[in-house]
Amino acid sequence: MSSSEFQVISDFGPLSTREAGARARSSVLSAMEIAAVVTLDFTDARPSPSFADELVGGLAAKLGREVFLRRVRIVGLDAAVRPLLNHVVATRLNKVRLHPITPLQRNRTRKTADN
Amino acid sequence: MQWTTLEDVEWWVEQIMSSKPGVEFHGPTFLRPYHFAVLANQVHRLDATRVTVPKAFQGYASRMRLWQSVGLEPPNKVTERNPGGRFHPLSPIVSEMTAQNIARDILAVFRGAGTSDKATLNAIDTALSEIFSNCFFHAEAGREICGLACAQSWPYARLAQVVVADIGIGIRSSLGANLAYSERLKSENAAELATELGVTSKPAPGGAHSGYGLTVARQLMEKHGGSLLLLSGNDGFRATEHGSQARELRVPWRGTIVALEWRTDRPFDIGAVYRAWPKDGDEDEFF
Numbered sequence: 001m002s003s004s005e006f007q008v009i010s011d012f013g014p015l016s017t018r019e020a021g022a023r024a025r026s027s028v029l030s031a032m033e034i035a036a037v038v039t040l041d042f043t044d045a046r047p048s049p050s051f052a053d054e055l056v057g058g059l060a061a062k063l064g065r066e067v068f069l070r071r072v073r074i075v076g077l078d079a080a081v082r083p084l085l086n087h088v089v090a091t092r093l094n095k096v097r098l099h100p101i102t103p104l105q106r107n108r109t110r111k112t113a114d115n
Numbered sequence: 116m117q118w119t120t121l122e123d124v125e126w127w128v129e130q131i132m133s134s135k136p137g138v139e140f141h142g143p144t145f146l147r148p149y150h151f152a153v154l155a156n157q158v159h160r161l162d163a164t165r166v167t168v169p170k171a172f173q174g175y176a177s178r179m180r181l182w183q184s185v186g187l188e189p190p191n192k193v194t195e196r197n198p199g200g201r202f203h204p205l206s207p208i209v210s211e212m213t214a215q216n217i218a219r220d221i222l223a224v225f226r227g228a229g230t231s232d233k234a235t236l237n238a239i240d241t242a243l244s245e246i247f248s249n250c251f252f253h254a255e256a257g258r259e260i261c262g263l264a265c266a267q268s269w270p271y272a273r274l275a276q277v278v279v280a281d282i283g284i285g286i287r288s289s290l291g292a293n294l295a296y297s298e299r300l301k302s303e304n305a306a307e308l309a310t311e312l313g314v315t316s317k318p319a320p321g322g323a324h325s326g327y328g329l330t331v332a333r334q335l336m337e338k339h340g341g342s343l344l345l346l347s348g349n350d351g352f353r354a355t356e357h358g359s360q361a362r363e364l365r366v367p368w369r370g371t372i373v374a375l376e377w378r379t380d381r382p383f384d385i386g387a388v389y390r391a392w393p394k395d396g397d398e399d400e401f402f
Contacts, residue, residue, distance in 0.1 A: 049327035080386025
């Protein structure tokens, strides 16, 4: 298995919307189908909380703590962005652990998807 | 130049809510973005076909696209001026992408006003992107236009104001969809509650939101000498570096008004906001 690398600022910009963050997450998950490790290079990237939550927080929630830390490398982090990424990952992992989706939420999600 | 207070916006909402379609409007002698945003939203709500403002303000109102933003013809043609460095006219938010584009265009106002520090521009961009996206995702106005945003910078006073307002369901109704807040909403100011980190009507994993937008805007303003004003329904809230004020409004605004005001000669550091967020010790240090 090989490794894969994304330059966040050029491969995923603009780094402000949830939609863009979700698209970026899909790209990373696709890359992970053939790469053992995916590197996200955040050099010069200043993502919004929503983008960071969708991309990095979403990856952590989807993969789980162990797989996320083993297969996703994050480099080039600015000192201003580091606490944001730590926060979105911790929050998403805690939500997954502490607040599993309830049947009521699941039904609502299905209804929304049906619409 | 005075800062905008909760009382200022409340007074304006009272004037606007008591006006009728087509009735001539008498406003204050100095207009700010919130005046235009509230008025345009009310015109939009009433589907009014005519708005009359005092002659002295017609040119300014037309440049701020008071009529054009809600699909009306302005009363007279005005010469378009390059707004760079001074203002951004009323712009409708109809998608997440338009929300981002308006944020980017407003950023150009501040570049034009002489703000060149990258960290400051990024912090403004982040706060605006978040609150404009909030409008798109949470206003639920039931119309194509989710909300209207505009901005003004006063270089001599070194002050700026950005406003986004909508005629949607309001914060209380929006948060009420999340059963986790049922108890708190019985006794707390919904506008203040919405600025708390992690408070959202659509939480992950069932929803797709995490409650960052108003928190980032509030904390950025508090840490850097600015002000956040939030009015929704009967809930009014203002936060500054000197403290916060939450109270019931005399007349409800059916929708939400968010106004950010800040000094343009002070740098912003969004990292200071993120670093202040709580964490569970070293376990939360992943990077």
